[in-house]
Every structure is written in structure tokens, then in C-alpha cells.
Amino acid sequence: MIGQIWQKLKSLVGYKRQPSSPSFVPMDYLSEESSLVAADTTLGVVDFGQVTICGNFREHNEDNLYISNLDAALPLYIVADGMGGQLGGEIASQMAIDAVPRELLKRNIGEFRTTHVIKAIRESISDANQEIVAASAIQPQLSNMGTTIVLLVVRRGRAHVASIGDSRCYRVRGNRAELLTRDHSMAQALAEVGTIRQEDVPTHRYNHVLYLYLGSREVDRGATDVKVLSLLAGDRFVLCSDGLSGVINESEMAGILKDEPNAQNAAQILVDKAVANRSRDNITCIVVNIGRLPVAVNTAQ
16 A cells, blocks of 8 residues: 555656655755855854654664764764664664765865765765665665664854654744754655645644655665855754654744753753653654854864
């Protein structure tokens, strides 16, 4: 049944995905030639926080995350949500957070133009995908493993956001949280082609069935959407697995971050709220605060 729907979706959509919800606001997205657009390079990451827990309904945590140090030459933040059972999910998400930073750092993108950064992100995700596909083919016990990935790269006054699967990135600016990524779920695809209503997606039986994830052969060097955004002082980014985004809406998220400026405290409050809202999954959250950098690290970020 799912296979028939997937074939229909590919023919209808032409494998092009549309914005996933009304909160998707691309007004300040920059083009791939945005190196020509002035950016405030005095802005960068000034604080971050991270929490990952098993949750109340799972015995093992298949989520993983990656965070750069504040003085890193390339500030990079990743959340990966593994699937395929305890062993497979944990291994797939660990492979993702190992491979993507390694491949990005090998490409030394610090001084490159935005077009090269986008290409490097796509290639790094593709390389991680190939490693996961190869590992699952070699080891029968890992044959069903896969993982989502969502990442944030902060560089020279801009944010670069990419995702595969249904882990998400939000930007909180002022009193508003905006969803920056697109879920690659069957339910979301059905909504995009008009088969179901957008408001029915969260409760649809295929909402957690992914058609694109690391470990699937559909991921290639052109499959990853990379959003480039200009930064403003006070911007905050939230990267999370669906154990959090599935039970906390954007209004709640914006309110929590408005009331708690400290990134680590905000991440903990978000996770605690997800638990209180009876999330039934592993829960992982990274909060990244943007502000003025000390002069010594302006050129690094």
C-alpha cells in the first residue's frame, strides 16, 4: 500500500517538495549567490544548550546530537533520530553525526562562497547516507536501519539549515517561532499534493512513515534542500527530533524561549515540557543563541 502511494506521489510532485506548513516563511531566505549580499559578520553563536533523553516510553535512546565549541572555526549543530530498532537506530544516528562533521571539515568551507557551502553540505549528507546504506547492506542485523538529520551551520553572518526526514529546525525571532525545514513524511507529501488537509497531517497514520531519510537510496547529491538565512542579533535556533516537535507547538516554543534567555536552560525547559505533554519518543533538543561576537572570533564565524 505504501509503495503504491509513494509511486503516485513521485509522479504527481515530480519529486519536488513544497513548503510544509503556513509557518514556513521564506521572506529573508538568501539565494545560492548570497555571497554578493552584505551580511553582518559580527554576528555568530554566543551560547548553546543541548539535552537528549530516552523519554518515559522508550527503553533506549536512538537519538544523537553533535555540537561545536563556541570557538570552533565552523559552528555546526546536528540532531539525528535513528530508526530500525535499538541497535540499528543508535548506529545509524551515530554514523550520521560522525560522518557529516568529518566530511564538512575535510572540505574546509570557512572562506568559500555560499554556493560552495551549500554544495559541501549536500555532499557531506550524501556521503553519510552512502556509509549508512553500505553498512546496512553488509550487516544483516542492520538491514532496516536509518536516521533523520537536521543541521545548522553558522558562517559569516548567515545560517545554513538542511534536513532529511522529520527532525526539524525552527528560528525564534522576537515573539515568533518559524519552521525552517520540511518533513519528508508520507502524510506531509499527501498534504502537499492535496490528497489530505494540512491540519490532518499530525494525526494521519502515515505521519511517521518517511519517504526520505539517511539510509534510503533516494538521497543523493541533489536531494538535500539547504536554506540560507541572514542573521539578526537575538535570533535563536531550535533543532529537535520529533519527540519534541510532535508535542510542542510553535507558540509554546516561542513563549518558552522568550521567558528563558539562557540556551541550556531553554533546552531543558523544552524537553521537560515535551515530557509533560506525554511525548512517547526519545526527545532531543539543541538551542543556539545568536549575538555579537568578540572581535577575536569575528573572522572565524
